[in-house]
Amino acid sequence: MRHRIARNDAEHGAADEEPEGDSGSGGEVPRDEQPDDDDESIEEEIVTPRQKYHCYLQSAMEKVSDVEDWKLQDAWQWTLHWTWLRRLKTVELLPHRLWSLQNLWRWMTIDGIYLDKDPCCPARPGVRGQWLTPSRSAAAGKLLDAIAQLEGPQVGVRLLCHSATFSRLVHSMRCAPPTAQQAAWTTFDSKVHECLVQLTGLPLGQTSLQQAARGLSWAGLGLRSTARHAAGAYLGGCLIGGLDPLFSSHLVADLDGALQLYNGASGRVLTKDAALALTQKQLSHQFDSASWDSQFSIASVAGRAILLSETEPGARAFLNALRRRLGVPDAARDTWCPRCNGILDAHSHHAGMCLAGGGRTRRHHAARGLVAAWATCAGLAPELEKAELLLPQWPDDARLALRRPADGAPTALVLAITGRLRLELLAETGRHALAAAGVYGHLKKSHLNTGQLCTAQGVPFRPMVAESTGAWDSEASQILQLIARGVSAREGWHPAATQATLLEELSVAIRTCHGQCSVAGLFWLLQPWMPPKQSWPLPQISENSMTSLSEPDLC
Structure with a gap:
């Protein structure tokens, strides 16, 4: 049987009357007046989603046979309103008086969330009308156990961050009141923490x-x-209900909780x-901001400098340095x-x-070579600095004069990697991000008037x-962005990716070299503490090394 309803939304509150058609007749169209198959306009009206919902609700309400007429009329109105919210991808629980309809809550579902007559009651085996959050949490726990058994921690952490945590239960969080599901959320979080510990x-x-637990822009994972x-997700789900003119916030179950x-x-x-005026993204952003402020306020000066540096976009490729990003120490105490x-x-x-050790030099060369390789892919024809680049070895050496001039104006790029825990800048790096990089960039320009000399020769420094x-x-980020755009234009890739x-x-590359230096010093960190020996050689300062030692310490 096909049913047709009026287009006026005000008529949705009709009781158990048969929905009227366009001509005012009953819901069933006579056989001799049924439209032909070639009548596309009428056929399109019959298969609209609104009519499908109406047919679904009409057949469902026929199952409610043990209630009085006035209750059936009330249930009909609220069910139509409920279904309209379902189309908007949100959920509004029925008021308390509707939970007395014993046959209604046993079969009704909203986007896969079964409703019981009391949202705070425990799940009962054998009853279909129960909350599915515990079962979904248990199903997601099986996925977490499988991820924890992976041999590659890099792959495991990526899968954990992208597809096995918050996203597995976000639908239930938006639909179910958080006060009734707090135990399930806590159990799921503990499983995520266990999986992360087993992987790393x-x-x-x-x-x-x-x-x-914070986002990447807040130095988290x-x-x-x-x-x-859960509370922010539920409040964000109620926001979409405001699109419906019949929505009322006081009817939402456990909104105050x-x-x-x-x-x-x-x-x-x-x-x-x-x-209710904020989206779920805005509510989560406020929560991450509060968590960041709490950790930042109790952190030391060095800890603040590390947190600020970890929030920058270039520092988020962190999967090879989780210990460093999360501030987990390598040893129990310091040593010499x-x-x-x-x-x-x-x-x-x-x-x-x-x-000493040559770790800084290896790190500098690794980053410089990688930038040069990308610049080559972008068609910029870069040249690494050579010993004979500035002055020829012999007067008759004319190789520099024979090279083809570069396309466009040449630019001298000087790459350097500095530390954010230098003592003279520790107070500044604890308050502002990239303070150490900015100060050292200005020093590079002013050191030996290198910037002015290059500009006088027509080469930007x-x-x-x-x-x-x-x-x-910021200046280096602009250059890297230009290189990435050149590569994307030649290879046909997406610029942002x-x-x-x-x-x-x-x-x-930078963190790998730092990790190699950390592994080299890990042997001494795990040894019993001992004072520095006087026989250990101290750094010797000579006239030839005064220039290099006077520069800020790089790391």
Whole structure:
């Protein structure tokens, strides 16, 4: 049987009357008046989604046979309103008086969420009308167990961040009140933490886990906590209900409880109207901001400098340096560096700043070679600095005069990697991101008047300075963006994806060299503490080395 309803939304509140057609007749069209197959306009009207919903609801309401007529009329009105919200991808639970309809809640579902007569009651086996959040959490737990058994931690962490955490339950979070599902959210978060520990082998504390639960732009891993973000997701789901003219916030189940949970977790005080005016993304952003402010306020000066550097776009290729990003120490205490007689800290920051060992040189050459390779793919014809580039070895050496001039104006790019924990800049790096890179970029221009001399020769001097996390200063970021656009134009790639790949490769190269230095110093960190020996050779300062030692320490 085909049913047709009026277009006026005000007529949706009709009771158990047969929906009228366009001509005012009954819901069933006589056989002799049925439209032909070639009548596209009428046929299109019959198969509209609204008529499908009407037929579905009409057949469903026939099952409600043990209630009085006035209750059936009330249920009919609310069910039509409920179905309209379903089309808008949101959920509004029925008011308390509707839970008495025993036959209604047993079969009715909203986007896969079964409704029980009491949303706070525990799930009962054998009853279809129960919340599916615990079962969905258990199903997602099987996926987490499988990811934890992967041999490659890089692949495992990527799968965990992108497809096995917050996204698995976001639909249930938007549909179900958080007060009734808090135990399921907490259990799921504990499974995510166990999976992360098994993949990385890191002894993560509470501070590290809270940092990992923030987004990438807040120095986190994107492993959002479902228990903390459930209230914001539920409030964001209620926002879309405002598109319906019949929506009323006081009919949403447990809205006050969700608002109270959100205000307690985020440390903010939002009214009901203010919370319903924000999207889920905005609510999650406020929660991440509050978590960031809490950790930043109790961190040390060095910890603040590290957090600010980790938030920059170039420093987010972090999968090879989770220990460094989350602030997990390599040892229980500091010791003495056997190479330079300095302090080798427990977090291995000194390993990348040590003057001896050659780690800084290897890191510089790795980043410089990678930038040159990308510039070659972009068609910029770069040339690495050579010993005979500035002055010829012999007077009759004319190789420089025979080279073809570069297409366009040449530019001298000077790449450097500096540390954000230098003592003279520690106070500044603890307040502003990329402070160390910006200061060293200005120093590169003013040192020996290099910038002015290059400009006088018609060659622009552009320093490209990065911090040891892979975060680049603004001037270097512009150059890398131009290189990425050149590569995307030649290869046909997406510009934004190409730039992200370039930053990721540079960050991996920089952090890999830093990790090699950390592994080299790990042997001394794990040894019993001993004072520095007087027989260890101290750095010798000569006239030839005064210039290099007077420059700021690189890391």
